Amino acid sequence: MVIDFSPFYDLALDWDKVFEKLHAPLPGGLGGYPPMNLSQDQDNVYAAFSVPGVKQQDLDITLTDKSLTVQGERKAPAGQYYRQERPMGRFQRVVNLNLPVDPEKVSARMVNGILEVVMPRSGAAKPRKISIETA
Helix, strand or coil, X not given: CCCCCHHHHHHHHHHHHHHHHHHCCCCCCCXXXXXXXXXXXXXXXXXXXXXXXXXXXXXXXXXXXXXXXXXXXXCCCCCCCCCCCCCCEEEEEEEECCCCECHHHCEEEEECCEEEEEEEECHHHCCCCCCCCXX
């Protein structure tokens, strides 16, 4: 008597795919895509987005009084993929700003796949040292 186990081989491959998807990192970690760093000093707020392979003309940056939005598209090269881990296609990342910035002085530059947006803090948002008077 011969028992055909071939359906079980496909089942093992399907389970491999399930576990591969469960353990795959989300694009950009838990925060979203593209991954970014947000920092500040006394004068500026800095947003640095990791967008390797995205052309400058495929990016759009919009600033409102409450948020910074970066939209773009990473175009996939033609061809057939055997494995694709780098996300392709359109993306959008919205960063809520918790302090006012001066929209007229905001600048952006892209170097080595890093988009850096520098947003000068408005005068009202800058920290101010307060002296303590003696009684």
